[in-house]
Amino acid sequence: MMGRKVMVIGEIGVGKSSLVRRLVDDRFSNEYQPTLGADVYTYRVPETEHAPAVTLILWDTDGNFGETIFTHVYMRGAAAALVVGDISRPATLTAMRALGRGFASACPGRYLAYIVNKMDLVDAARWPDAVGGMLDGAEASVTATSALTGDNVRCVFHDAAAAIVRRGL
């Protein structure tokens, strides 16, 4: 098994657990259950024409860590981080950028991607307006997702897997 550790980080209540559960179990719950510590999931990305199969070890973390997550033992050995923000709460997007920069600094060379979640709450065609200039000059790719509808959820994790294999992380 080629297992690679992927951190899912972001402010409290942005939908980190919902994204992971949508990916792993293909389900969504409206009932909010805060994550205490970390929930570890495994998700197998099947082999493709261009890349071997890879198992992602997804660390769904407690949003209360904030930027202290980078000094925490949870972060050890991470090959990638998916940093999540909530489109309906601009402050979480600012925090998302700060976390992204923190990860790039703490784990240089590792894969980083931003996820703007809860797109079901806004008009998809207008989402660039909704985030204003907050994502200008982003350090990594930005993907809009909805854990509620499942839009783009698989592709952000599969992209991460492909990048991990490509970069040999």
Next chain:
Amino acid sequence: MIDIEPARLPPLVDAAMMLARRGAYGLAWLDADLVVTGRFGALADALEVGEPAAARLPALIGLETALAGLGCEHAPLSMPAIAMHGGAGLGPKVDVSLYRHGPGGAYLLVIARALDPSETTVSLMREMRLRLIAEADLASKSAALATANAELALLNRDLEEFAAIVTHDLKAPMRALRWLTDDVETALAEARPADARAALGELRQQSARLSMMLVDLFEYASLGRCADTRRTIDTGRLVADILASLPRPEGFTITVTGAWPVIETFKAPLDLVLRNLLANAIEHHDRPAGHIEISARAGPAHLHMAVSDDGPGIPRSHHEAVFQPYTRLASGGQASTGTGMGLAFVKRTVDAVGASMVVVSDPSVRRGTTFELAWPAEMAGSTPEQASATT
């Protein structure tokens, strides 16, 4: 029997204390390659001897380097409160600690049931999330309110401007209409049908002009609130289209110079601005023949354009006034056919798209006027080479 003697006492005391406090636990011994060599306790049942520990405990994946650097005299590598989903069946949350077990590189793995978070902790976290959402909602509503207030202020300013124009500038043509109807009435009463017909003709012209002014005024009021979106446009093609449809007297030449790139920008406003600047240069020229030059240069974030004419120029004292609605400066005594709204349209559009414009003209020094524009644009392709064409 597994020999655990090489491990120093303090870490093991620490482990023992932890296990003593918890109801459920598991112990496992791992070799230097993290393969399970022995296990004990309910929470270690899922681990298989001879198998890498990470096979059932995926949380250990990625930690190889960190573990290799662990000294047996130091604190363990501890991962508190983790839940393994779909894996080892260790229960909801466990604390996992790895102790270096002597210089041979073996490890002691300790798994203990994590302390359940109190109801208070969970409800505090729920409260925190609700508060954060409420704060974000409030911030969003405040921002929307501020935007609405700014728009309202703009609308009020527009309304005042509109009222001022209607009450002042439209009085003259309205008065003219009234006087012309008086002229018609008088001419008819005095049996002067030719004069009546002439007055009616003028009345028709004034009425048409008044309609044109009102249409322009409505368009002016609409500018800045139009929802245009950025699109890819070939500015060279745009200028060619404008020139093809721009009426101008014989003897007027227009030269297009510089490099006109393909850009991402607002098309309709750019069309309006260039069209009005060119029309203004022709309309307010004081001679039957004239020359206009329109040029472009691509910058990193802007397309820099200039429209220059060899007309009478604009006195410096009028550089701001020309952008006021219904302002028409004298152009060599010639009657102007416009409504005086062209440059007002230009200024308002330039402001609406975030462009900037400078007027360069001083008739006391030399003839001619240049309007220099810095238009926000993203280059969508390679910039063409410099070219020049006169029509």
